Amino acid sequence: MQSIYRGAVSDRTERTPTQPTDRTADTIEWTAADAVSVIRVPRASDDKYRRGVLGIRTGSNTFPGAAVLGVDAAARTGVGMIRYLGPEVPTTLVLQRRPEIVTAQGRVQAWLLGSGMDAEQRTDAETSLVRSALGEGVPCVIDAGALDLVPESGARTIITPHAGELASLWGRAGVTVERSSISDDPVHWATATAERFGVTVLLKGARTIIAGPTTSATIVISVTAASSWAATAGSGDVLGGILGALLATNAPFLADESTDILSRVAATAAYVHQAASTRASGGGPITALDIAESVGVTIAELLGQDSR
Numbered sequence: 108m109q110s111i112y113r114g115a116v117s118d119r120t121e122r123t124p125t126q127p128t129d130r131t132a133d134t135i136e137w138t139a140a141d142a143v144s145v146i147r148v149p150r151a152s153d154d155k156y157r158r159g160v161l162g163i164r165t166g167s168n169t170f171p172g173a174a175v176l177g178v179d180a181a182a183r184t185g186v187g188m189i190r191y192l193g194p195e196v197p198t199t200l201v202l203q204r205r206p207e208i209v210t211a212q213g214r215v216q217a218w219l220l221g222s223g224m225d226a227e228q229r230t231d232a233e234t235s236l237v238r239s240a241l242g243e244g245v246p247c248v249i250d251a252g253a254l255d256l257v258p259e260s261g262a263r264t265i266i267t268p269h270a271g272e273l274a275s276l277w278g279r280a281g282v283t284v285e286r287s288s289i290s291d292d293p294v295h296w297a298t299a300t301a302e303r304f305g306v307t308v309l310l311k312g313a314r315t316i317i318a319g320p321t322t323s324a325t326i327v328i329s330v331t332a333a334s335s336w337a338a339t340a341g342s343g344d345v346l347g348g349i350l351g352a353l354l355a356t357n358a359p360f361l362a363d364e365s366t367d368i369l370s371r372v373a374a375t376a377a378y379v380h381q382a383a384s385t386r387a388s389g390g391g392p393i394t395a396l397d398i399a400e401s402v403g404v405t406i407a408e409l410l411g412q413d414s415r
């Protein structure tokens with residue numbers, strides 16, 4: 108497999124990612140080395156803008172915590188800047204937790220949209236702000252309460268539903284499918300969703316499945332959690348932040364729609380999330396914020412293993 112990063116970013120990313128070996132059926136299990144090949148290490152010539160700016164429209168006055176969790180996770184994944192542009196209550200909480208966050212509008216290289224939103228309660232103004240982000244043409248992550256807008260999204264979109272949210276997405280498209288059917292056959296449903304909606308799908312669960320829209324090069328990737336302590340409220344909001352940051356920092360490489368780059372970035376986010384969960388857990392219970400807080404050191408360990 109040829110690295111799409113060849114000669115592009117840093118010494119670390121100029122190598123060819125490992126050829127995945129753990130194939131079962133048509134699915135590849137993502138490895139630490141695969142994940143490292145997608146993590147962009149800053150260079151001396153970088154500044155905050157060159158590293159990538161992530162725009163985040165998440166949270167609501169009902170679910171402000173989701174915004175805090177996603178922002179914190181994104182910041183710890185390593186991104187040049189985060190612009191958080193949400194309602195008043197989450198904005199206050201985000202700034203209390205992370206004073207580094209910029210709340211002014213401006214250019215971004217990727218968007219994270221929807222965690223902690225409720226599509227039923229979203230105001231027209233909020234909906235049009237999400238639509239406007241989707242229309243900018245930069246890569247987007249669509250989660251939770253913005254998933255109803257997937258039919259309006261562009262090709263460079265990654266959606267991050269759990270099985271229930273995916274069942275609702277199909278229901279809105281006129282196809283009734285039970286949540287349990289999706290959980291029973293996530294590879295089928297992730298693939299079918301990618302084809303039907305023309306987006307990259309990260310279907311969350313104990314075994315997370317990533318599938319891209321149909322091309323001859325399409326691969327289906329799985330990321331299997333080492334334990335299930337991450338099945339806790341807000342854990343998916345943390346994943347959204349990790350993914351958004353990885354998208355923003357990989358923005359220069361995302362223009363080529365003929366590659367599986369979006370799937371690789373999504374798989375890396377799921378890998379970092381499960382590795383951070385494992386590290387934070389140490390075999391015991393964790394909170395979503397524990398996962399976010401262990402992301403930085405988890406990435407450091409992944410990069411360190413790679414250099415040995």
Ligand SMILES: NC(=O)C1=CN([C@@H]2O[C@H](COP(=O)(O)OP(=O)(O)OC[C@H]3O[C@@H](n4cnc5c(N)ncnc54)[C@H](O)[C@@H]3O)[C@@H](O)[C@H]2O)[C@@H](O)CC1
Nearest residue numbers: 170171172173221222223224225251252271272340341344
């Ligand atoms: N701290 C926060 O602000 C959090 C916000 N969150 C946000 O909350 C929103 C809703 O996400 P969800 O995935 O929870 O919602 P969903 O609407 O996807 O799923 C709710 C489903 O769970 C079922 N359910 C509810 N309570 C149950 C119970 N006690 N036992 C069994 N089933 C039950 C409901 O019938 C429904 O089918 C999203 O926007 C999400 O991002 C969540 O991520 C949790 C943390």
Ligand SMILES: Nc1ncnc2c1ncn2[C@@H]1O[C@H](COP(=O)(O)OP(=O)(O)O)[C@@H](O)[C@H]1O
Nearest residue numbers: 269311312313332335337338340341342343344
């Ligand atoms: N049984 C499980 N074992 C391991 N990880 C899980 C399990 N169930 C869910 N997860 C992971 O936890 C996260 C849950 O996300 P989500 O369902 O969106 O929760 P929330 O909306 O509360 O943030 C996802 O990353 C998912 O892959």
